[in-house]
Amino acid sequence: MFMKVALTIAFLASWVQLVLGAPVASIASLEKRDVFVPPVLYPHAGTVWTKGQRHNVTWDTSSAPVNITNKEGTILLRKGDLTTPLILATGFDILLGRIEVTVPWVISDTDYSVVLFGDSGNFSPQFQIIGSEL
Ligand SMILES: *[C@@H]1O[C@H](CO)[C@@H](O)[C@H](O)[C@H]1NC(C)=O
Ligand SMILES: *[C@@H]1O[C@H](CO)[C@@H](O)[C@H](O)[C@H]1NC(C)=O
DSSP states (O other), X not given: OHHHHHHHHHHHHHHHHHHHHHHHHHHHHHHHTTOOOOOEEEXXXXXXXXXXXXXXXXXXXXXXXXXXXXXXXXEEEEETTEEEEEEEEEEEEGGGOEEEEEOOOOOOEEEEEEEEESSSEEEOOOEEEEOSOX
């Protein structure tokens, strides 16, 4: 009985290690394959966007490696700690350094940010969206 419990624990422990260990290892090997996480330059803290306006989201491509694993970018809207499913732009070349987006019709608030995804996600600082009674 005791043996069986010990074996079960050993089995669970190795399984947990497998589950937790595998992604860490694959992230590490991905990073060797030129993961590119460009910092978002605009919008930044203090930016105010009005609903319906168009703006260029910009990011720094100066540290781009020669061979990028995923060149296609996607920008999502984030509010507080939550990345929303709202796509502002997708399917663009991450090496462009900018992409024009239309400010979506969302509740006015001060804790919006954008997330730029290429190989990996990168948040902008929080900024404000205004323009309706809400
Ligand atoms: C975005 O940038 C492009 C290239 O600099 C420019 O032609 C365009 O007018 C900009 N769009 C806005 C909304 O500022
Ligand atoms: C980038 O990829 C090309 C084509 O696969 C290859 O010839 C080149 O050596 C790679 N460069 C680097 C710096 O990894």
